Each structure stands twice: as structure tokens, then as C-alpha cells.
Amino acid sequence: MELRHVLEVRNLRVAYARRSGGVWHALNGVSFRVGAGEILGVLGESGSGKSTLALSLLHLLPGNGRITGGEILLNGADVVEMDAIQLRRLRGSGISMVFQEASLALHPTMRIGDQVGEVLRAHQGLSKRERVARTREILGKVFRDDVERIFSAYPHQLSGGQQQRALIGQAIACEPAVVVADEPTAALDSTTQKGILALFQSLRDKLGIAFLFITHNAALLAGFADRVLVLYAGKVAELGPAHGVLSSPQHPYTQALLSCLPPHNNDAAGRGRPALLPVIAGAPPSLAVLSQGCSFEPRCESRMELCRAHEPSAAQLGHRHEVACLKFPAAAV
Amino acid sequence: MEPLIRVENLVIRHTRQAFGGRASAFTAVDSVSFSISPGATLALVGESGSGKSSLARCLACLQPATSGGIWFEGRDLAALPEEKLRAVRPRLQLIFQDPAASLNPRWTVLRIVAEPLLIEGRSPALEREARAAQLLARVGITAEYLQSQPGELSGGQRQRVAIARALILQPALLILDEVLSALDCSVQAQIANLLVELQRAANLTYLFITHDLRMAAHLAGEIAVMSAGKIVEQGPAGKILRDPRSSQAQSLVQAAAPEAELVEAGSEP
Amino acid sequence: MRRFLLRRVAHAAFLLLGVSLLAFFFSALAPGNYLDDLRLNPQMSSERFSALRAQYRVDQPVALRYFSWANALLHGDLGFSFAYNAPVAPLLWPRARNTLLLTTTATLLVWAIALPLGAWSAQHLGKPTDVALTWATSAFLIVPDLALALGLLVLAVRSGWLPTGGMVSVAFDEFSFAHKIRDLASHMVLPVIVLVASALPVLLRHVRAAVAEALDAPFLRAAEGQGIPRRRLLYRYALPAAAHPLIALFGFSLGTLLSGSLLVEVVMSWPGLGPFLLEAILARDVYVVIGGVLFSTLFLVAGNLAADLLLYWADPRIRTEAEAR
Secondary structure: OOOOEEEEEEEEEEEEEOOOOOEEEEEEEEEEEEEOOOEEEEEOOOOOOHHHHHHHHOOOOOOOEEEEEEEEEEOOEEHHHOOHHHHHHHEOOOEEEEOOOHHHHOOOOOOHHHHHHHHHHHHOOOOHHHHHHHHHHHHHHHOOOOHHHHHOOOHHHOOHHHHHHHHHHHHHOOOOOEEEEEOOOOOOOHHHHHHHHHHHHHHHHHHOOEEEEEEOOHHHHOOOOOEEEEEEOOEEEEEEEHHHHHHOOOOHHHHHHHHOOOOOOOOOHHHOOOOOOOOOOOOOOOOOOOOOOOOOHHHOOOOOHHHHHOOOOOEEEOOOEEEOOOOOHHHHO | OOOOEEEEEEEEEEEEEOOOOOEEEEEEEEEEEEEEOOOOEEEEEEOOOOOHHHHHHHHOOOOOOOEEEEEEOOEEHHHOOHHHHHHHHHHEEEEOOOHHHHOOOOOOHHHHHHHHHHHOOOOOHHHHHHHHHHHHHHOOOOHHHOOOOHHHOOHHHHHHHHHHHHHOOOOOEEEEEOOOOOOOHHHHHHHHHHHHHHHHHHOOEEEEEEOOHHHHHHHOOEEEEEEOOEEEEEEEHHHHHHOOOOHHHHHHHHHHOOHHHOOOOOOOO | OHHHHHHHHHHHHHHHHHHHHHHHHHHHHOOOOHHHHHHOOOOOOHHHHHHHHHHOOOOOOHHHHHHHHHHHHHOOOOOEEOOOOEEHHHHHHHHHHHHHHHHHHHHHHHHHHHHHHHHHHHHOOOOHHHHHHHHHHHHHHHOOHHHHHHHHHHHHHHHOOOOOOOOOOOOHHHOOHHHHHHHHHHHHHHHHHHHHHHHHHHHHHHHHHHHHHHHOOHHHHHHHHOOOOHHHHHHHHHHHHHHHHHHHHHHHHHHOOOOOOHHHHHHOOOOOHHHHHHHHHHOOOHHHHHHHHHHHHHHHHHHHHHHHHHHHHHOHHHHHHHHHO
């Protein structure tokens, strides 16, 4: 039986107009699907296009950005084709976003309760009293205790983790089908991070919301995401079940990325000096020009002659696991 | 062997004077003691608010301690008069987490690294710039970037510039305050490798401050776990990872933990 | 909160004390005084002169004079005017009132125009309409107040549409109430135009910059991402965030209510504090001068205090910082 897909992205292309005149090809044909209540981890480093992807899903690109092709189907409706009124109604209630720096994403002089209330006000026709009650309910879901204090607090009175939870509260207020989280834990320390991840899982379990969790830290996705999408230079390098992608990655970029992490259970003192970590040679490509062949080719250790001229398409391997690498003959289509 | 730096019962208390006029004291560092041997790396691991940054600033002589002693290269820093202290400061350098904030955005990379040499005085500008360029090449910033401004560089490159700036005065101790936390994973690996190489070449001593236990264990021989201004556990890195005693260390190990699913370094899929 | 208020009031008192000291001693340092000028009058006999000198205690050392003046001040007595031969306070009040009439109207008008115009401009940043507006206001910035005032007066004289100076017509007292209002208003038009034209460009730019910055802020994008409607974004999110620098400016506006219109009043013969003080300075009527200066300072300080209080009320970050410790 096919899983119901709440979000389907088909061949998404996004470009930015640069002040110097050229074009920056941020996303070049990204396709994936997210099932109801699924946690999809998007793994990407700086320049991969992950933030562009997040903003595109809400059609919230800055002035110089434009969706140049593809479709974003949210429960069947194409976000790319929507007009301003439909988009306004969609954002926050059909799909919502959690930003990276919570301290900046919250309004500095509005109480937390009011900020959540504003989201409700924008989408639901509740009376003031109903809004307040519903706000308390929502805050109760994201904060274990201290709900009253946080309801009337201002953002600067909360810790980093609490601010992030408040932001998450705003995102789930209208129980959207999908929540896009762009590096929500990057500014937090490790124990707080774990708490936020647990919160996402519990919200998924209780409310059936699907999460798109964007990060550059693969370690966060292990034991958390259901599936993982690896983004490189605006394209999907690899996409599959989290366990599969993280423990037996097929794409050379994924393999290289995962091997960069310091090994677990390591003891530098025992070996005298720390060993050198494997690194990926070179730097991500400039997206001012679209490359002819595979965008990872210059840095790839398993590159072949073929790779420079041909762009790999997605090769299906086994259970919903696809790789865009010419090592696999199916990608040379 | 005589430790390069020895800290004994260090206390740092902040007093806040706010609008209303009532002063209040907040103890950031509460009687902390440790020592680091020359050429070794001590990792200070703790959550935000544990006092690590206050400690870092104090050791770099940017902030005075309330009480306690710091012995560096055998000398008591608190007892030194200002002129002698000025001579010692270049030997202890601090590198910050966010290079965007700690590098002057209007200066070129070359100038940022050459500027500290002005302390030594009297050498002509050309010579200073040559030394800076050499050091920048050593840390991986090639000639084409010398006239760029920090805003034009990537996060990893900026951190390299910050490292070069810290090394130009040939310090003995580098205090690294969360220097890797803002970087992408693959870039973290590159910078971590750079730090290891530099340490090997110049016998540098590192105080590596972080909340990432994995990276701490990778880079440091010894780990001290800090919480609420105190060191709650200290010992060899491997031991802390395998057998954490304090609850704070345990939760840190938990947070760094069981990505047994992730492929180990160097192994083939 | 109370502590904060007390501290600010104490600061204000100190400031006023300092200003009064400075004003007094500087006036004393200036060579000559009213009575010396009188001596030049051939009709003045030397006995009369000595009697006057004794009466006004000009012989006493400066410090003693200051203390007796300060003492009188605390009892509500602002001193005595040589030129008018009358106590200072009753001379100052009506003129201050006239000035306030002018400046309050002008200030309200300036803010009423600058706020919506600046907000609108910020939303259309860089577009042709915004650029045109910036150019227009720059033109006003370049033209000196004096030139504008004189130009408008010439226009008034030539066309006869508006009165050419003064506050009320000659036959004012005989007018009906409605006629009185109309008369006053027609006299106010020109000076208010000049005041508004001189203050508007700067304020408009500040409003535009503050709102533009708020519109660009991450929390606004985040709110947009939550589907908050445009109008609500502007009024509930952007404007309150932009308020901080604007409140400080508003306080400054309040502060210059008494002092900002000197030039206009003199040129347009408006019987306000400005021309009166000017006259007094030239005549060395020292107590009038000090009284006027003190009055203006009081307004300045009160304006800043009002701004501080408004900021305290408007920005929770300042409030909690003050209350937490």
C-alpha cells in the first residue's frame, strides 16, 4: 500500500539574480516525497541549497530569488502556482517553518503568548478567550512545565532552548501537515539539542505532523530521522531510509561526509597524538555556472572519465533508496 | 615536567549594576583548578552557562580573576606588574567561535594577520606583511585571498585567518573557545587537522573549549567537564567516554552517543 | 520603576542647577550691565544711579547675588526685569504660551505627516515614488529657514492672502470667538509652514530608516512565514519594533518645543519667547535672560525624561533589566 504523501517536490529549480549581473543556480532539479508523519532529514553543508529549499517550500524566497521550474505539491495543491492570498493562507496552517536563530525569529517586544496568538488569529476565527486557551494548550505541548511564566514572558527572558521551543510552538499552532525546520538546533548545546529532537518526535507521534529537518550535522539524524536526503550543489545526491544512508552510504559524497566525523569511542591520549581526520579535498563548486557533468566530480575519489561529461540521474537501489552517481549503471540514463 | 599553565582555585565573579541601582554578584567560575603540560591538549567540555567562556577570557588576560592563581611558564600572572604582563600576553592567545565577529570586516586578510606584529615594533611594513603572508600560506590561505575582506571568505577560511592571527606572535598556549562549532562537518575536520598539524610542528599547547564531546575526545588527551562554574569531573578522554561518573558527564556522553549507525572513520561501506 | 524615576528626576535637578549657575556666571562675566547702559543717558543723575545700583544690589559679589537669586527662585520669584521694571515671571509666561502654541502645532503636524509617509516610503524602498520623495525632502533640507520664511512673507505681502507677521490682527479683541480663532489660525499658517518644512526632512528620513530596518528584520520574515497578513505585519510587528529610535527622537522634539522657533518668531514677528529673549540679551536684562534660559532647559530636560519614560514603557527589555536586579 502506498504511503500517503503530504509533500511532493518534482524537479524543483531555483535561481538567484546576482547584483553583479549573473545568476546563482541554487537548486537544480530536486525531487523527493514526504509521507504523512514522516521525519525526513535533509543533510547538506553550506552552499548545498538547503536553506533555499526550505524557503522555496513556503514560497518565501528573498526578492532576488525565483523558482524557475518544477512543482511543489502540498496535499495535491501546487505551491509554485499559488497567488499571494492563497500563499498567505497556506503559510502557518498548511506548512510552516522553524528558523535557525530563535532569538532573532521572535519579535523582541511581544510576549510569547501573544506571538503564538497572532498565528492563531491569522488562520483561525477564534474569540480572544478561545485563542488564549488554545495558546496555553499549545505551549503545554512544547514546554514540559513553566507554561504560565513562558506565556507572559518576552523572548529575551528565555534561554536558547526555550526560545526554540516557543518558535516550534508557533509552527505547530495550526497543526500543519508539514513543518520545515532549518538548522533549528545549530545554535544550541548538545543536551538541549537532544531535547529538541525528542520534542519533534513526540509532536510527530501525537499530532501526525511530518517534519523536514535540515542540518549539516549527520550525527543528529541518526536514530531520529526516518529517511535522509543528501543535498549537494543544489541536487539530490542520495535519498533513502536513514539507517541505510547513514550506515552504508552509496554516494561518494555521503561516504566522504560521514567519514569526516570524529570517530566514536576514541582516545587521543592512548595513541599519543590525534590522528588526522579524513577530509573532502577542494571546496563546493561555484553555482554561477551549471556544470556539464556531475557536480561532485572534481572532489570525488571514485571519479571516472564518464563523470565529467554526463550528469547522473537517480538510480534506484532496493527499498526506496536512490543514488545519483554514475558508479551505478542505472544513473547513466 | 613543569606544566605550562597551572590554575589554582580560580574564582571569577561578575557584578551587575543595572538601572535600578542594586548591584548583584554572579559567580561564573567557582574555584577551578587544573594544569596543562607543554605540547598537550586539555579539553574543557560543558553546556552553555557553565562558565567556560569566562574562564577562557580570564586566562587570556582579558578579564581579571576575583581570586585564585594563574601560573604561566612558572610565573604568577596576578603578581606581575603591567609592563611584565604585557610581555606575557602574546604567549597566550585566544581564538573565538565566530570569526565574523572577531575579524575586522573592513581590513584585508593580510592586514588582520600583520597588525599584531606592530606590538613588536620597529620592523618595516613590508617585512611584517611578508611574515603574515607566509603564515597565512601555512594555514591554507593562498595568495589570491590576501587582499580580500573577511566577508568574502567562507566560514572555514575565516577561522584559518583567525588562527593565523593568533599564531603570528608565536604563542605557547592557544585557547580555542568553540572554534569549530559554527562550521560545517567537513570543514570542522579540515580545521581540526590543521590544529593537529600546527601543534605537532610548533609544540603548541591547547585549551580546547567545546560542548561537543566527540571532537573533544578526538583532539584532547585529557577532558575536564565543567558545570555551573565548577569542574565536576576530570580525567583521560577515553575514560570519561567509557565510564562517566558525574551526571553532567553522563548526559554529555548520552548526547554525543550511540550513532552506532554511522559509518566509522575510514571503513568502507 | 520608582527608583528609575527618582534617579532621573535627581539628574534633572542637577542639570537645572548647573545650567542656572552657568547662565548666571556667564552673564555676570559679560562686560557691562543694564545700569551701565543707563548711565550713558544724560538725564540720569549720579545719585539716582547709585540708588539704583544699591536697589539692584549690583555691587555685591557674584556669588552672593546668585544665592539670593536662587533663594528667590525657590519661592517662585524669577527676579526682576530692568527694562520693563516688572517681575520676570509674568513677562515670560504669556510669551512662552505663544511660542508653545506655534511649536506644538508644528510638532504635531510634522509627526502626523512623517509617520505615515515614512512608513509608506520604507515599504516601497528604492522604487521611483520613494526616490522622488527623497529628492523633494532634500530640496527642503537645502533651503535655509530664513530664506523660506522671507520668501513666504514676500508671497503674503504680494498676494494679500495671509497676514504678514504678528500673532493677531489689530482689532482682535473686538472679534467674535469664531472670528478670533480664524484670525489666529491665519496668522499661524506661515510660521508653522516654515517650522514644518525645516523639521520634516530629517524626521522623515529617520522614520523611513527605522521602519525599513524593522521590515528587514528576521522576525518579520518569520512572521510572514507564519502567514500573518500584510497590514498586521506592518502595524503589529514592524512599527512597534521601529518605535525605539523614534521615541528618542520624539523626546527630543518635545525638548525643543520652547527653543526651536527663535528664528521664525523673530522674522515673522511672532510675540513668543524668542524675540523677547533676544531683546533682553541685547539690553543686558540679566534676570530675564536667565529666566528664559532656565525655562527652555526645563523643557529640554522634561522632554528627555518623557522620552525615557516612554521607552521604559514601550520596550520590555529595558523594563525587565531594571526590575530584575
